[in-house]
Amino acid sequence: MEKVQAGILGLGASLPETILTNKDLEKKVDTTDEWIRSRTGIKERRIASPEETNLSLAEKAGREALDNAGVSAEELDLIIIATVTPDMVFPATACLLQDALNAPTAAAFDLEAGCSGFVYGLTLAAQFINNGSYKNILVIGAEVLSRITDWKDRNTCVLFGDGAGAAVMGPVDQGGFLGFEMGSDGGGGEFLKMPAGGGAIPASRESVDNRLHYIKMDGNQVFKFAVKAMARSAKKVAKNANLAIEDIDLFIPHQANIRIIESSAKRLKIPDKKVFMNLENYGNTSAASIPIALYEAWKEGKIGPGDKILLVGFGAGLTWGSCIVEWTG
Numbered sequence: 001m002e003k004v005q006a007g008i009l010g011l012g013a014s015l016p017e018t019i020l021t022n023k024d025l026e027k028k029v030d031t032t033d034e035w036i037r038s039r040t041g042i043k044e045r046r047i048a049s050p051e052e053t054n055l056s057l058a059e060k061a062g063r064e065a066l067d068n069a070g071v072s073a074e075e076l077d078l079i080i081i082a083t084v085t086p087d088m089v090f091p092a093t094a095c096l097l098q099d100a101l102n103a104p105t106a107a108a109f110d111l112e113a114g115c116s117g118f119v120y121g122l123t124l125a126a127q128f129i130n131n132g133s134y135k136n137i138l139v140i141g142a143e144v145l146s147r148i149t150d151w152k153d154r155n156t157c158v159l160f161g162d163g164a165g166a167a168v169m170g171p172v173d174q175g176g177f178l179g180f181e182m183g184s185d186g187g188g189g190e191f192l193k194m195p196a197g198g199g200a201i202p203a204s205r206e207s208v209d210n211r212l213h214y215i216k217m218d219g220n221q222v223f224k225f226a227v228k229a230m231a232r233s234a235k236k237v238a239k240n241a242n243l244a245i246e247d248i249d250l251f252i253p254h255q256a257n258i259r260i261i262e263s264s265a266k267r268l269k270i271p272d273k274k275v276f277m278n279l280e281n282y283g284n285t286s287a288a289s290i291p292i293a294l295y296e297a298w299k300e301g302k303i304g305p306g307d308k309i310l311l312v313g314f315g316a317g318l319t320w321g322s323c324i325v326e327w328t329g
Contacts, residue, residue: 006129007176010069014060041258045161045283077134082117114315117287141287150214165291175326179241
């Protein structure tokens with residue numbers, strides 16, 4: 001069977017209207033705007049209203065991506081939502097979205113790979129398209145991290161925000177998805193987790209009182225892992241795609257921390273003009289960060305036909321993933 005080349009046909013994004021600034025956080029916890037900016041690069045983040053959900057953010061981003069791709073919901077074969085904050089443990093938010101979009105022939109599932117989730121989703125979608133199993137696939141990274149953020153923990157509550165980004169993947173004549181590299185280190189699972197809410201520690205009065213349903217993170221360990229993993233994975237995916245790092249036109253990393261991004265870019269010898277960041281406006285939106293950044297880079301005209309884009313993520317698991325896409329839009 002002849003391989004079908006997969007590429008990105010359209011992009012979309014959705015962000016809550018409510019903005020939580022560093023100045024606002026100064027009123028909630030013992031922190032300052034200067035402390036947050038100097039250590040993270042974050043100025044503000046978006047917070048979902050009580051009426052907004054993972055599904056509502058994913059639906060808005062997904063509909064825009066479909067419109068931009070010129071693909072109808074009826075033409076979708078598969079919907080993948082990368083998330084660690086689904087509306088429910090089950091059914092999958094992707095299934096709820098399949099119904100909301102009225103995509104009758106689409107299979108649907110959620111994918112959990114932490115902040116690497118969107119890259120994992122794109123990679124999986126590309127394989128289905130490459131082998132001819134599916135034609136049109138909607139991949140979304142959607143998060144409402146504010147719902148699992150401990151607003152009494154000043155070390156973590158300054159980091160996270162909510163939002164969704166989407167991409168429609170489908171066949172392209174040239175360019176498109178050029179290569180990927182993924183990996184995991186479960187030995188680091190303890191460094192970034194939400195302890196309760198699963199089968200090991202089901203919800204109880206004790207688990208709630210002990211604040212176990214919130215994000216717990218060892219920031220130093222995650223930082224060390226991220227810098228090494230991002231640079232290593234980027235080099236591997238470039239090799240897999242028969243490219244050099246110098247061939248990359250735009251580097252879009254997971255938007256977690258400015259120091260991580262700058263350290264990774266330095267290791268890879270990628271100049272600042274080739275690094276896209278919107279971290280200061282949204283904070284860490286986990287699986288949504290890369291697609292939101294990709295969407296904004298496209299909207300700002302920083303991506304053109306033939307450009308080679310390097311996407312690199314890392315996150316809970318611990319996981320990492322990278323892929324290179326040649327823009328065909």
